[in-house]
Amino acid sequence: MKQSITLGSVTKFIGLAGFLETIKNVFTGKLDKEDLKNIFRKVIMPLASVLLFFAVWYLGANKLHEIEADHLINKALVEQGPAEAEKLRACIASGDKSCQPNALPSPVQVWGAYQTLLADHYLISADKKAFIEKTAAINEKRIANGEKPITYTGRPSFVDQIFTSIITVFAGFLLALFIAVPIGIVIGLSPTLRSSVNWLIQIFKPVSPVVWFLLVFMIVKTFTKNSSSDSAFIICFISVGLCSMWATLVNTAMGVSSVDKDYINVAKVLKLGPMQKVFKVILPSSLPLIFTGLRITLSVAWMVLIAIELLAQSPGLGLFVWEEFQNGANDSNSKIIAAMFVIGLIGFMLDRIMLTIQKMVSFNKND
């Protein structure tokens, strides 16, 4: 019983509740006309759209591949003569990896890339583990002598990059939280302050993540001049934080400034002090809006993170994508698409987590 409850809450959490519930009804035989409609809407149509997506992707990729191949063969014909062109055509048709044109990978290739990436991850993890075991004795001695221990400096695997990205996005998100919420509250409480900094918010809000990165780089560079540590991570998370905090700032200010007049009257009639008024009436009543802002902030943070990691050369998914693009190996494109799906899924999960928290703090909910 307990397991089915958790399963139910999990499916509800990822938004699949209707889908699974309907499938369950099919198997338990609880069917009536309404259910048939539900099956059509919640099972058949979503599955059909998934199939359609893959079909379009597959056919499109094949077509693009064909065009690229023709182009290559024509080029060989003009530059190297018919014999070479015929050889190339045979090579492409045989599926040999060495001569495939560079085009949009098909779903099958992307699936292959996933497996390569996972295998790669296991390889690197094993290597890392072996390294740690090997250096354990030496490190102990080094620490005892007051020296720095030797750390593993090998290439990070795809899975490592995912975790680095998540850590960076949370660092940026926390920064946004600690800047935007207090400032938002102060701005929300004071109409004078609000109108005096409004221009600043309106101008900085739409600035592109690339420009934020450059701005942060200009400033952080000066501070980290004498430090030997890697400043890429710092620049990266600060840019992410600054770029994504505006939604929270605006929402907090709006929530605080638009508290229901009834609640303010209650605070007046009870004669609450100014601090108590803020903490017991204004803040609780604006929490739902603040959390809506935080949810937007987290999704924006995740979205800009990829671009900023790429620019900052900070390890993570963004850098992974960029390096694969620069790499230009025959499976690079597949790996990029694989990373795209991972990025999308993680973004979706982050949004769901925030939605759940948002629902928990909302007092207007009707369930």
Add this chain to the structure above:
Amino acid sequence: MAYLELNNIYKTYGQGDNITEVLSNINLTIEEGEFVAIVGFTGSGKTTLVNLINGLLEPTKGEVLFKGEPVIGTSHERGVIFQNYSLLPWLTVGQNVYMAVKEAFPKKSKSDLQAIVAEYVDMVNLTPAINKRPKELSGGMRQRVSVARALAMKPEMIIMDEPLGALDALTRGNLQDEILRIWGKDKRTALLITNDVDEGIYMADRIIPLRPGPRATLGPEFKIDIERPRDKTALNDNPNFKKTRNAIIEYLMDIGNERKSQIQKEYALPDVAPKSFVW
């Protein structure tokens, strides 16, 4: 000296050309221990009047005296029961009342405060719901929480702004009795704002109609000489009740008609006649 005194109160909203005078030349005195009801149409400025008395608003002209002192801001001596309950939705019933009690008696210990909360929540028969949030309660229960919150602060005067306006007739009747019972227990001064003449007659010692705004002003008072405790069913056969009720309603109808005739405009209608479809 009167307990509460309103002297030549004027209240205007807006400025310049957009100025509207909502209340005009309001004079009212309430003695200690009295239960006074003010009856008026919706939109006649009743809530403005109540907010002037509880201190949420300041009069444009004139003065509000409470026990001889001018009213500046709100005070714990005057408890308010709002029209729309105004409970804080993120707090439970107990917490809503506790917050008020804590403000009213800052020096008392936590357990004392809890005891007061329990006492007043019990008084409005909400002990089983003490840990529920307002959205889980019905309208009548919410208003009872609001009553408990106002009374738990032990105010010397209770100001009620259409407290039962949004409730159905049955809940309304029960709550009227509950408020009367609580009021009768320690005879606090009470001011009830309502749009229901019967409610006013059932509950109050005096009824004062508010002539509708803009420029609302108080009409002549009607004394209710019916002995307490009043019986709602017997009230209908009481000749005194009928007489007062008719007098008040007649008065309100008169001013209503008067107002209608004042705002009546002549509309020029086109000279058309319905076409006949009969051949």
